[in-house]
Amino acid sequence: MSRKLFGTDGVRGKANSYPMTADMALKLGAAAGRYFRKDGQNRHRVVIGKDTRLSGYMLENALTAGLTSTGMNVLLLGPVPTPAVGFLTRSMRADLGIMISASHNPHHDNGIKFFGPDGFKLSDEAEAEIEAILQEEILPAQPENIGRAKRIDDGRGRYVEYAKTTFPSRDRLTGLKVVIDCANGAAYKAAPDVLWELGAEVIPVGVAPNGFNINEKCGSTFTRTASETVVQHGADLGICLDGDADRVMIIDETGRVADGDQIMALMAARWAEDGRLAGNTLVATVMSNLGLERYLNDKGIELKRTPVGDRYVVEAMRAGGFNLGGEQSGHIVMTDYATTGDGLIAGLQFLSEMARTGRAASELTESFETVPQMLKNVRYEAGREPLAAGSVQSAIADGEGRLSGTGRLLIRKSGTEPLIRVMGESEDPVLLEQVIDSIVDAVSAAS
DSSP: OOOSSOBBTBEEEETTSTTSSHHHHHHHHHHHHHHHOOTTOSOOEEEEEEOSOTHHHHHHHHHHHHHHHTTOEEEEEEEOOHHHHHHHHHHTTOSEEEEEOOTTSOTTEEEEEEEOTTSSBOOHHHHHHHHHHHTSOOOOOOGGGOOOEEEOTTHHHHHHHHHHHTSOTTOOOTTOEEEEEOTTSTTTTHHHHHHHHTTOEEEEESOOOOSSOTTTTOSTTOTHHHHHHHHHHTOSEEEEEOTTSSOEEEEOTTSOEEOHHHHHHHHHHHHHHTTOSGGGEEEEETTSOHHHHHHHHHTTOEEEEEOSSHHHHHHHHHHHTOOEEEOTTSOEEETTTOSSOOHHHHHHHHHHHHHHHOOOHHHHSOSSOOOOEEEEEEEOOTTOOGGGSHHHHHHHHHHHHHHTTTEEEEEEEOSSSSEEEEEEEESOHHHHHHHHHHHHHHHHHTO
16 A cells, blocks of 8 residues: 655645645544544543644644544643654553654644554554545544543653653763753753753753744754854763754764764664674664774674664664664664654763763764765755656766775655755765766756
């Protein structure tokens, strides 16, 4: 069964334009409610969280109307991180969890992500079935079975307390000065609270959301603000989250950025040393740097690659019984602690290693030397299929031939935006740039 509405991370688009309209959110809520409702049971719970986008109010109310119309009881969490929704779905014995967020995208976008009762994101098959229900007439509940909705005041507090338990009890953050950049997003209250309560001196950035400034010159996709703040305040570390706090980038004390690959390298090596890396395997996507793979192989750790998207990382982890995975973009998935990427808990794991070893962040973010990598994005018009063009396929084939033996190419459609992502790696950076530019030119001409 194919999916047209759902992308690699739920349903996403420009707010108040298809599919991110109130009407579609209502229908999605009703379809999801019909899919998850179990006949013969009276208690059907849904938890809904959101980030700080203005359009979140509209989508939250529309989803609530659709869900309650099918007999689901809705618990509204307000602004909380995406991983908090996964945690609370399972913790509160809900049938379904929903996060309203477009993650790292600008404020004018929004999205809807679904979580099953186990706290994990829905499979492709489940999303396809919900899409199929959308195409049918959705029978509403009888008047006496209409659901209720209420605000839950302690949802964020429950997550804060849980996040603190993932930090080793033997360690404290006393004496460490930490910059936390919350991207004016979902973790703007939770993340600073966790760090302060664990003993750190906290310098918050991106904690004044106004509905429009989420991810605006802050957060994991714009690390300069946090880097400058780290240097200015002489901080020991910077932690940069994205709008829904499921991604993280680490800033060392010099202001230098470490991406998800370096964070995963540190954690995988440490967990393997402690005998807690399940299957002695790290799961990462095809985007992760060749340098990471070489580093892990030298330590006898296997790197299992998946398609791009943290959902596919998690699926591979669950299928293989692995407990650590993630993406170069900063999704770090630790199934011992969370059901999805959790930027805050990943940051705490990094801080615990600093506390344990007494080493500076700069010493812990250079596990391996990266192979030169280049990524360029090309926007294309709706309805066009630039990758199908003969000129593009020819340019890709030529590039693969030129990089043979020294690197690799990865060209793909974005799952969340109308972009073609052209990525390559090579020991020869000059050759790499030539190859990437030739493919970008061909894609642009076909777009």
